[in-house]
Amino acid sequence: MRILLVEDDSLLGDGIRAGLTLASYAVDWVRDGEMALRALADHSYDACVLDLGLPKKDGISVLRELRQRNIRTPVIVLTARDTRQDKIAGLDSGADHYLTKPFDLDELEAHIRAVVRRSGDLAQPLLVHRGVTLDPASKQASIDGEPIALSGREYALLLDFMRHPGHLRSRAQLEASLYAWGEEVESNALEVYIHHLRKKLGADFIQTVRGLGYRLRGEEK
Numbered sequence: 001m002r003i004l005l006v007e008d009d010s011l012l013g014d015g016i017r018a019g020l021t022l023a024s025y026a027v028d029w030v031r032d033g034e035m036a037l038r039a040l041a042d043h044s045y046d047a048c049v050l051d052l053g054l055p056k057k058d059g060i061s062v063l064r065e066l067r068q069r070n071i072r073t074p075v076i077v078l079t080a081r082d083t084r085q086d087k088i089a090g091l092d093s094g095a096d097h098y099l100t101k102p103f104d105l106d107e108l109e110a111h112i113r114a115v116v117r118r119s120g121d122l123a124q125p126l127l128v129h130r131g132v133t134l135d136p137a138s139k140q141a142s143i144d145g146e147p148i149a150l151s152g153r154e155y156a157l158l159l160d161f162m163r164h165p166g167h168l169r170s171r172a173q174l175e176a177s178l179y180a181w182g183e184e185v186e187s188n189a190l191e192v193y194i195h196h197l198r199k200k201l202g203a204d205f206i207q208t209v210r211g212l213g214y215r216l217r218g219e220e221k
């Protein structure tokens, strides 16, 4: 899953990026409102974590322009301000959630899961496909009730597939959900992760669609 983090405070931004990266998100970090709008227009993000007090363009203006352009990326607003007016302005401008600083990372992650679930129309917190269950809250996977150990990248890849059951996922889409800007993408890494997932979940759980990408095998009719 790919997240855009917009935060001009170096220490806080660094902490959030490190925490979310550890939690297997691919995190792109920008520090002003103009960069944020450009990134959101050019790339597809599963969620945006947006500070309100920003150089060049403040967070509320970013939100308004984003929604005017009909970009529907879920947005979680972060702010030190906690007055009622600020919250109302944020929500009226198209924020999905509001988080007041200081907050802890677990709380931010729970908000991300909630907005992503809502944007994907997934009522269920658990993702289930062909006997495989994935719990984004605990990052635990199981097959027919038996827990399976996954590395961070394997988890991130499986999460991408299970959020798009039956959909073809191209190499570019899968890599975008695994790697942030500046992270080196080893040329055959994706094949290696898919190979590992097939060993753990069954050889035909993920199908190769020649020349196009991969998809989860459909449910049995």
Ligand code: CA
Pocket: 007, 008, 009, 051, 052, 053, 054
């Ligand atoms: Ca700020």
